Amino acid sequence: MRIRLYGLALLVLLSTAACVSPTASTATTPASPSPSLPPSPSASRAPAPAKVARPWRSGDPQLGAQVLWYAYPGETDASVRTDALRVVNHMVGTHMNAISVTFPFTTTGPTANRVAASAGTPSVRHLGMLLDTAAAAGLRITVRPLLDEKTLLAKDPLAWRGSLAPTDRAAWFRSYEAFLAPYLTLAARHHASTFVLGVELTSLEDDPRWHSLTAAARRSFPGELSYDANWDDYVSRHVPVPVDHLGVDAYFPLAGLGDDASVAQIAAGWQRWLDRKGTGKLPRIVLSEVGIIAEDGAYRHPAAWTGGGKPNPTVQKRWFEAACRVARDRDMAGLYWWNLDFHADPGAGTPPGSLTSFLGRPAESVITSCFRTWPR
Numbered sequence: 001m002r003i004r005l006y007g008l009a010l011l012v013l014l015s016t017a018a019c020v021s022p023t024a025s026t027a028t029t030p031a032s033p034s035p036s037l038p039p040s041p042s043a044s045r046a047p048a049p050a051k052v053a054r055p056w057r058s059g060d061p062q063l064g065a066q067v068l069w070y071a072y073p074g075e076t077d078a079s080v081r082t083d084a085l086r087v088v089n090h091m092v093g094t095h096m097n098a099i100s101v102t103f104p105f106t107t108t109g110p111t112a113n114r115v116a117a118s119a120g121t122p123s124v125r126h127l128g129m130l131l132d133t134a135a136a137a138g139l140r141i142t143v144r145p146l147l148d149e150k151t152l153l154a155k156d157p158l159a160w161r162g163s164l165a166p167t168d169r170a171a172w173f174r175s176y177e178a179f180l181a182p183y184l185t186l187a188a189r190h191h192a193s194t195f196v197l198g199v200e201l202t203s204l205e206d207d208p209r210w211h212s213l214t215a216a217a218r219r220s221f222p223g224e225l226s227y228d229a230n231w232d233d234y235v236s237r238h239v240p241v242p243v244d245h246l247g248v249d250a251y252f253p254l255a256g257l258g259d260d261a262s263v264a265q266i267a268a269g270w271q272r273w274l275d276r277k278g279t280g281k282l283p284r285i286v287l288s289e290v291g292i293i294a295e296d297g298a299y300r301h302p303a304a305w306t307g308g309g310k311p312n313p314t315v316q317k318r319w320f321e322a323a324c325r326v327a328r329d330r331d332m333a334g335l336y337w338w339n340l341d342f343h344a345d346p347g348a349g350t351p352p353g354s355l356t357s358f359l360g361r362p363a364e365s366v367i368t369s370c371f372r373t374w375p376r
Helices: 006-015 075-093 123-135 149-153 169-189 209-220 229-235 265-274 312-327 364-371
Strands: 063-069 098-107 140-148 194-199 226-230 245-249 286-289 334-341
Touching: 063 075, 063 140, 063 245, 063 286, 063 364, 075 123, 075 334, 098 123, 098 149, 098 334, 123 140, 123 169, 140 169, 149 169, 169 194, 194 209, 209 226, 226 229, 226 286, 229 245, 229 265, 265 312, 286 312, 312 334, 312 364
Parallel strands: 063 098, 063 334, 098 140, 140 194, 194 226, 226 245, 245 286, 286 334
Antiparallel strands: none
16 A cells, blocks of 8 residues: 555556455456435444453554455445454454444546445445444554546556646645545444545645645544555655644655574664655554465565565564564554455464465464553
C-alpha cells in the first residue's frame, strides 16, 4: 500500500500480486455511489469477545494490526459476526489494544474524476458489526478506506494510488467527499477514535481542497482525523494534508542488507531512513503499516509482495523485531502490522502457499512479545 516502485520488473510483479499485495487486491468493479447509512445493527446476538487487559487511554501507544476486509458475494450477518469475533479475539490474545479496519474503494482509472464503492467494499452494516465487536473488546478503533489499485494497473502498469491525475480535481474531491460521508458517520456511531482521510495519495497531497474535505469530515466525525503517507513521501518532504496526526506506511528498502542481516543492522537501516526527516523522538507519528514477505531478498524491496525467492520466515521475523525496536526507541504513537485478513482463521496459521501472512510464523511471536513488553 505504500508502493514506490523500483524498476519495471518490480512494477510488473506488483501489478499481478492481486489478493496478496497490500496495494493490489481482490477483483473490484465500479459500483453505485457510496451507500446510505442503515440503522446500527444489534450486537446482542453475537457472543461477547475477549476483553483487552488494559484498554487504550490517551497517551498510550496504539498497538495493533490492519484488518484488511475485501467483501465476497454471499457474506451474511452470521458469517460477519463469526469472522469479527475470531479476528478480535486473536488480536486481544496477542496483546493488541487497537484495530485499524482497512477496506477498499475503487476508481475507473488514473485520470478518472470519481471514486465509488466496489464489489469488494463491505457494506456499512457489516462494517458496523466489526466495529461493535472491537468496541466490546475494548480495542481502540481506526477506520481506513483504501483505494484499490487493480483498475489503475489495468490502464497503466506504472500507475498506483500515489500517481492519480484526475482531469478535474474539483470533481474528484467532490466525489471523494461524498464517498467518505457514510463511513465518517459510521465511525462516529460505532466508537471509532480515528478516521484516516487518505492513504498514499501522494500526487494529490498539495491540493488546497483537502481543507474543505477536512472541514466536512469534522462536521460528521468528532474524533481524530489522520492521513497515511507513503514512506518515501514522508521522509522527503512535509506532507501538507491538514489532519491531526500522520501515519507512515513504512516499507523502507535496505538494499545493502543480505538475508542474514541482524536485527540491529535492520534497525540501523530504518533509523537512517527516519533521520532523513529528523532525529529524535516521534511521539505524533504512527507506523500505520509494517509488513514484509517471508522470503529471501525481501529487505531490498519490502513493498513487493511476490518476489519468487526462497521462503524464509526468519527474514520476516527479524524485520518485525527491528520495527518494534525502532518504534519504541523513537517513542512513536503506535504501530500497526500489515495485515490480518478479516476472513482468515488465525488458529489455522498461514494460509497454504502464502508468504505474506505472519499467522503461525515466528513473526507472530514477535508481535506478541513486542506488545506485551511495550512500556505504557
